[in-house]
Amino acid sequence: MRGDEHYVPWENYPEFLLFNEIRDPYRALRDAFWGEEPERNKRLLEQLKVFALSDTHYQGGKEGPAKMVQGVNEWVRMIEICYILWLDRKTPDDWDKAEIVEGSELRFARHTWKYFPDDLSFYEERNPYIVFRRIFGYIGLQDLRDYFDYWLYAALSNKALTIDEFEGNMPQLFDDLLKLHSAAYMVEQLAIGAVWETLTTNNGHHLSYTKDGRKVITIMEDTENYNLFDWKLPRALKRKNRLEREFKFKEMAKTLVTEFPFIKHVCHLGAIPYADRIYLLILVDDQVVITDDEISDKIQSDRLGKTFIVPLVYKVKDALKEIKTNPRFWEWVVYAGTVLYTDQDLVIPNPEYVTVEMHKAMLERCWKNAHKECRSLLKRVETHLKKEEYMSALSFMIKAIETVQRCAIELKLGYNRQDGKFAKLQQIISLFTNDYQYILYKDTDDDTEFVFYNLFDKGYPKAKTKNFKAEKSILETALKKIEEYLSRTEKLYTQQIAFLEYSLGKFS
Numbered sequence: 001m002r003g004d005e006h007y008v009p010w011e012n013y014p015e016f017l018l019f020n021e022i023r024d025p026y027r028a029l030r031d032a033f034w035g036e037e038p039e040r041n042k043r044l045l046e047q048l049k050v051f052a053l054s055d056t057h058y059q060g061g062k063e064g065p066a067k068m069v070q071g072v073n074e075w076v077r078m079i080e081i082c083y084i085l086w087l088d089r090k091t092p093d094d095w096d097k098a099e100i101v102e103g104s105e106l107r108f109a110r111h112t113w114k115y116f117p118d119d120l121s122f123y124e125e126r127n128p129y130i131v132f133r134r135i136f137g138y139i140g141l142q143d144l145r146d147y148f149d150y151w152l153y154a155a156l157s158n159k160a161l162t163i164d165e166f167e168g169n170m171p172q173l174f175d176d177l178l179k180l181h182s183a184a185y186m187v188e189q190l191a192i193g194a195v196w197e198t199l200t201t202n203n204g205h206h207l208s209y210t211k212d213g214r215k216v217i218t219i220m221e222d223t224e225n226y227n228l229f230d231w232k233l234p235r236a237l238k239r240k241n242r243l244e245r246e247f248k249f250k251e252m253a254k255t256l257v258t259e260f261p262f263i264k265h266v267c268h269l270g271a272i273p274y275a276d277r278i279y280l281l282i283l284v285d286d287q288v289v290i291t292d293d294e295i296s297d298k299i300q301s302d303r304l305g306k307t308f309i310v311p312l313v314y315k316v317k318d319a320l321k322e323i324k325t326n327p328r329f330w331e332w333v334v335y336a337g338t339v340l341y342t343d344q345d346l347v348i349p350n351p352e353y354v355t356v357e358m359h360k361a362m363l364e365r366c367w368k369n370a371h372k373e374c375r376s377l378l379k380r381v382e383t384h385l386k387k388e389e390y391m392s393a394l395s396f397m398i399k400a401i402e403t404v405q406r407c408a409i410e411l412k413l414g415y416n417r418q419d420g421k422f423a424k425l426q427q428i429i430s431l432f433t434n435d436y437q438y439i440l441y442k443d444t445d446d447d448t449e450f451v452f453y454n455l456f457d458k459g460y461p462k463a464k465t466k467n468f469k470a471e472k473s474i475l476e477t478a479l480k481k482i483e484e485y486l487s488r489t490e491k492l493y494t495q496q497i498a499f500l501e502y503s504l505g506k507f508s
Contacts, residue, residue, distance in 0.1 A: 012083065012140045012141040012142060013141075014080035014081075014083070014084070014141065015076075015080070015145070016073060016076050016077045016080055017077060017080050017081065021081070022084060025081045025084040025085050026085075026188075028077075028081050029078070029081045029082075029085070029184060029187065029188045030188055032074065032077060032078050032081060032184075032188070033184075033185060033188050033189075037115075038114075038115040038185055039115060040071075041071055041074055041075055041078070041181060042178055042181050044067075044068065044071035044072075044075075045071070045075060045174075045177065045178065045181075047068070047155075048068060048071070048072070048151050048152065048155050049151070049166065049174060051068075051154075051155035051156075052151045052154035052155045052160075052161050052166055053154075053160055053161055053162075053163070053166060054160055055158055055159070055160040056158065057155065057156050057157055057158055058155045058156055065156050068152065068155060068156065069152065069156075072148050072151075072152045075148060075177075076144070076145055076148055078180075078181070078184055079141065079144055079177075079180065080141060081184070082132055082136075082180060082183075082184050082187075083132075083136055083141055085129075085132065085187065086129065086132040086133065086136050100126065100127050100129075101125065101126045101127065101128075101186070101190055102335050103126075103334065103335040104331050104332075104335060104353075104354065105190055106125055106126070107353055108353070108355065108356065109189065109190070111353065113189065115185075117182030117183075117185060117186065119178060119179055119182055120179065120182050120183065120186070124179070124183065125186065128182075128183035128184070128186040128187050129183070129187075130183075131176070131179050131180055131182075131183035132180070132183060134176060135173075135176050135177070135180055138170070139170065139173065147168070147173065151166070154166075249268055249338070249340050250340050250341070252340070253266040253340035253341040254341065256282075256341075257341055260284075260295075260298070262284045262285040262287075262288045262295075263282055263283070263284055263285075263341070264283045264284060264285055264316055264342070264343040264346050265281075265282065265283035265316075265319075265339070265341065265342050265343065265346055265348065266280055266281070266282055266339075266340040266341040266342075267280065267281040267282075267333060267337040267338065267339050267340065268280060268337060268338045268339075268340055269281055269312070269333065269336055269337050269431070270336065270431055277308045277309075277310055277427070277430070278308070278309050278310065279310045279311075279312070279428075279431055280309060280310070280311045280312070280340075281311075281312045281314070281333060281337060282295075282311045282312065282313050282314070283313075283314050283315070283316050283319050283346070283348075284313060284314070284315055284316070285315075285316065286315050286316050286317045288315070295311075295313045310424075310427045310428065312415070312417075312428075316346065319348075320348070320349070323348070323349060323351050324351075324352065326414065326416060327351035327352040327353070327354050328354045328358075328359060328362060328414035329413060329414030329415045329416065330351035330414075331351045331353070331354055331414070332413055332414055334350065334351065356500055359500055360497065360500045360501070362414070363411055363493065363496050363497060363500070364497070366407055366410045366411060366416070366493075367407065367411065367489075367490070367493040370403055370404065370406070370407030370489070371407075371486070371490070373403050374400050374403045374404055374407075374482075374486055377396050377397075377399050377400035377403065378396075378400055378479070378482065378483075380393075380396045381393050381396045381397050381400065381479060382479075384396065385472065385475060385476065385479070388472065390472065390475060393475055394455070394475065394478075397456070397475070397478055397479065397482060398422065398456055400482050401422065401456050401481075401482050401485055402421065402422055402425060404482065404485045404486050404489050405422070405425035405426065405429060405436070405485070406418065406420075406425060407489055407493075408429055408436070408485075408488075408489045408492055409425065409428050409429060411489070411492050411493055411496055412432050412492065412496070413428075413431070413432070415428070421457065422456045422457045423453075423457045426453075435488050436485060436488065439481055439484045439485060439488065440452045440453050440456075440481065452477075452478055452481060455474070455478055456478070
């Protein structure tokens with residue numbers, strides 16, 4: 001089997017699809033829904049059942065019986081497409097339990113689509129592949145084709161089937177097929193997993209395959225892999241639900257509120273298990289006189305044994321204001337977060353819905369401003385290095401790398417607060433990628449492993465390694481690492497824009 005082909009077992013090989021459609025099922029699925037009312041084939045399937053159970057045959061008006069024959073062929077084509085998509089995700093992982101469609105996407109769909117399926121459950125809307133798994137878990141393609149042939153023959157003849165004859169030994173099949181249509185429509189409209197097959201490949205990402213033929217998107221030079229269907233989710237959220245069950249998060253929140261009575265709201269945003277790191281959004285009373293950074297420092301300590309808390313702290317008034325001015329971050333909080341504690345007198349409104357156009361404009365403005373500022377700072381760095389003014393050069397270096405860090409965080413999460421220094425920003429970035437940490441440590445030996453982290457975090461610290469020297473070569477290498485930070489962030493920007501531009505085409 002060639003690496004660029006979808007794996008399909010011979011006993012279930014599609015009979016109604018062209019070779020190119022098997023290789024690119026997303027494009028075939030898009031063509032299947034092109035130019036027709038989304039519910040048209042659902043109505044045809046219901047008519048097929050009515051006439052199969054009736055002793056009168058289907059005539060089809062002006063178009064004649066050919067309309068029903070064409071409708072059955074389209075149904076079988078769609079089922080074969082869905083079967084290929086299901087095989088791509090038939091893995092030993094718990095992918096079918098994951099929520100791969102964001103709440104923001106669903107809210108956008110309900111507001112803008114002319115048709116939104118109403119027969120899917122809460123979990124099926126957030127992962128349509130659950131429906132695929134249920135059907136193809138108990139019936140294969142050939143059996144489905146046989147059912148449709150049997151139903152079509154009955155609908156076009158004067159012979160009436162009984163309910164038992166129509167259902168065979170699968171009474172749930174007809175209703176599951178209607179749901180399959182809805183699930184396929186959701187996959188097509190939201191382009192779940194299709195972006196990397198239908199968009200240009202010149203976007204800083206590489207499409208590769210595992211040994212068993214599954215597609216993997218490799219982000220930023222093979223430093224981290226994401227399955228196609230969940231590439232949009234911050235990686236720390238993938239195990240969030242399990243962590244919330246295993247850790248006593250509400251007890252932790254109660255402990256924090258007891259120790260810091262000025263806390264009004266605690267929300268769990270995610271966790272990184274291997275680093276024992278938990279991310280919390282914390283709102284505090286407006287009357288607290290110490291700064292948000294000081295509050296963060298007080299909370300950011302060893303409060304769960306070995307677990308390290310990374311708090312994002314807001315005064316209540318500032319949070320309520322930002323919900324209106326920066327709805328994108330707070331929309332992500334609503335989707336990703338789990339509320340652990342809220343003061344009984346605190347009411348937090350829902351953020352304004354962020355359209356795709358608004359989201360795209362925010363990303364463009366963020367990248368344009370950050371790129372311009374970073375380039376300006378790097379020019380100053382080069383000037384001071386030439387003059388051997390190393391302390392001044394380092395000062396501008398730190399400003400440049402923190403500018404890039406804030407840009408990356410805003411691009412991915414929408415979080416755009418200007419507070420926080422290098423170390424704190426690096427921790428927040430770890431919520432969705434390890435790439436930036438990798439940049440710091442690559443091409444360094446054991447003695448100088450943490451030099452650049454300390455350099456950007458504290459300026460010229462006391463040497464923590466025997467080989468550390470405050471010399472020009474160290475700063476020149478640090479400058480190259482900032483350039484790599486900027487390059488990685490540009491690729492992140494390209495990734496986000498690519499998906500949004502595709503979404504604009506789909507939703508317009």
